[in-house]
Amino acid sequence: MSVPMLKIGAVLSTMAMVTNWMSQTLPSLVGLNGTTISRGGTSERIVSALYPSPEEGWQIYSSAQDADGKCICTVVAPAQNMCNRDPRSRQLRQLMEKVQNISQSMEVLDLRTYRDLQYVRNTESLMKEVDGKLKVASESPRSLNPKGFQELKDKVTQLLPLLPVLEQYKTDAKMILRLREEVRNLSLVLMAIQEEMGAYDYEELRQRVLLLETRLHSCMQKLGCGKLTGVSNPITVRASGSRFGSWMTDTMIPSSDNRVWSMDGYFKGRRVLEYRTMNDFMKGQNFVQHLLPHPWAGTGHVVYNGSLYYNKYQSNIIIKYHFRSRSVLVQRSLSGAGYNNTFPYSWGGSSDIDLMADENGLWAVYTTIPNAGNIVISRLEPQSLEVQQTWDTGFPKRSAGESFMICGTLYVTNSHLAGAKIYFAYYTNTSSYEYTDIPFHNQYSHISMMDYNPRERVLYTWNNGHQVLYNVTLFQVIKTSGD
Numbered sequence: 146m147s148v149p150m151l152k153i154g155a156v157l158s159t160m161a162m163v164t165n166w167m168s169q170t171l172p173s174l175v176g177l178n179g180t181t182i183s184r185g186g187t188s189e190r191i192v193s194a195l196y197p198s199p200e201e202g203w204q205i206y207s208s209a210q211d212a213d214g215k216c217i218c219t220v221v222a223p224a225q226n227m228c229n230r231d232p233r234s235r236q237l238r239q240l241m242e243k244v245q246n247i248s249q250s251m252e253v254l255d256l257r258t259y260r261d262l263q264y265v266r267n268t269e270s271l272m273k274e275v276d277g278k279l280k281v282a283s284e285s286p287r288s289l290n291p292k293g294f295q296e297l298k299d300k301v302t303q304l305l306p307l308l309p310v311l312e313q314y315k316t317d318a319k320m321i322l323r324l325r326e327e328v329r330n331l332s333l334v335l336m337a338i339q340e341e342m343g344a345y346d347y348e349e350l351r352q353r354v355l356l357l358e359t360r361l362h363s364c365m366q367k368l369g370c371g372k373l374t375g376v377s378n379p380i381t382v383r384a385s386g387s388r389f390g391s392w393m394t395d396t397m398i399p400s401s402d403n404r405v406w407s408m409d410g411y412f413k414g415r416r417v418l419e420y421r422t423m424n425d426f427m428k429g430q431n432f433v434q435h436l437l438p439h440p441w442a443g444t445g446h447v448v449y450n451g452s453l454y455y456n457k458y459q460s461n462i463i464i465k466y467h468f469r470s471r472s473v474l475v476q477r478s479l480s481g482a483g484y485n486n487t488f489p490y491s492w493g494g495s496s497d498i499d500l501m502a503d504e505n506g507l508w509a510v511y512t513t514i515p516n517a518g519n520i521v522i523s524r525l526e527p528q529s530l531e532v533q534q535t536w537d538t539g540f541p542k543r544s545a546g547e548s549f550m551i552c553g554t555l556y557v558t559n560s561h562l563a564g565a566k567i568y569f570a571y572y573t574n575t576s577s578y579e580y581t582d583i584p585f586h587n588q589y590s591h592i593s594m595m596d597y598n599p600r601e602r603v604l605y606t607w608n609n610g611h612q613v614l615y616n617v618t619l620f621q622v623i624k625t626s627g628d
Contacts, residue, residue, distance in 0.1 A: 437464075504599045
């Protein structure tokens with residue numbers, strides 16, 4: 146039985162999975178051109194790597210197998226901005242902004258009317274008194290002596306503040322007429338949009354979108370490993386902290402942990418900020434502080450299965466710190482590894498030991514004197530931190546800007562500055578390497594941390610005080626059995 150191979154471009158991304166207009170894709174898995182891509186019998190079909198531009202919005206590919214054993218390829222989903230470019234979506238956003246403005250105007254009117262009404266009520270007795278005195282004066286002018294005239298004049302003076310209140314009432318009356326006209330226009334536009342879009346059950350569509358999102362998440366988790374072929378434009382999440390630092394989410398697969406951790410600086414730091422969610426991190430709220438028992442060195446930290454793995458300051462010791470128990474579970478020396486800026490990345494910063502995780506587990510990237518300063522990769526056992534296997538890549542660490550692991554492959558950038566690209570790849574599964582040319586936009590010109598998260602399939606970077614994400618494009622080879 147032959148084992149043919151089907152190659153597809155796999156754009157592994159979680160940053161653009163919500164789509165309001167993908168309900169038509171739910172019944173089946175379809176290709177980019179709307180047709181099912183399949184392979185049956187002994188024939189082989191090669192699908193070209195139709196890597197779309199970011200403007201087109203296509204983000205995710207996958208594969209499945211039907212009842213007949215045919216390989217059904219490619220689930221696609223447009224990015225969020227795909228729907229945002231829909232004219233109807235823009236109209237709805239504008240309408241929502243108008244409704245919000247109208248609501249705010251109504252609230253202002255309500256508060257102002259309530260305030261003015263209270264003032265009028267407080268002056269009601271004064272107005273009645275003035276009215277009575279005026280009636281007496283008109284019926285009997287001689288009864289109005291100089292003293293009575295002065296009292297009446299004082300009472301009228303007290304009523305003068307009512308004049309601006311009445312003027313405000315006139316202005317508010319005009320505003321109410323304008324708001325009434327805007328509401329009428331909004332109703333007409335909404336009716337037109339409803340006629341154009343048809344009588345959709347939007348709650349049903351929302352549920353179908355949620356189902357699609359769940360299927361896409363599940364689909365992504367089932368995707369196998371692949372070769373890095375592209376990096377997206379940067380997505381700036383936040384600007385915080387100093388020029389150097391690191392930030393991360395848990396890299397363990399699977400995990401429902403949504404916490405985000407931030408570690409500012411590279412020199413003798415001990416404070417780790419833990420945010421409840423990514424949204425909290427973006428807003429700088431809802432965080433707790435961990436004070437590590439030992440300071441860290443560099444920015445090559447990683448969170449794996451609820452624990453922080455980091456390099457202890459002025460040593461080649463790796464520490465495993467458990468967040469929930471706030472305790473050190475284990476620490477172990479990485480034998481022979483350089484430290485204290487002996488073999489850092491090109492940017493320095495005590496980046497001698499870089500810890501990272503991918504689909505295959507926990508790794509340490511470093512170098513030793515016997516390896517002549519070339520990058521060494523070691524797979525670590527997460528519980529004991531014992532080295533399970535080691536590879537010498539032959540690539541000088543001081544020539545590397547940063548590095549990260551994807552699917553057991555170490556990817557190395559040639560610089561930490563503007564114009565950097567992914568220049569070198571070392572494959573641990575075959576103990577081989579190749580030089581690559583994968584550009585990416587170094588937006589803030591000084592990367593001091595770059596790590597891959599296999600759970601989210603994105604690159605986390607700390608770039609000159611900015612926390613930035615990149616989506617990655619992996620080329621995947623899927624093996625299917627013949628009939």
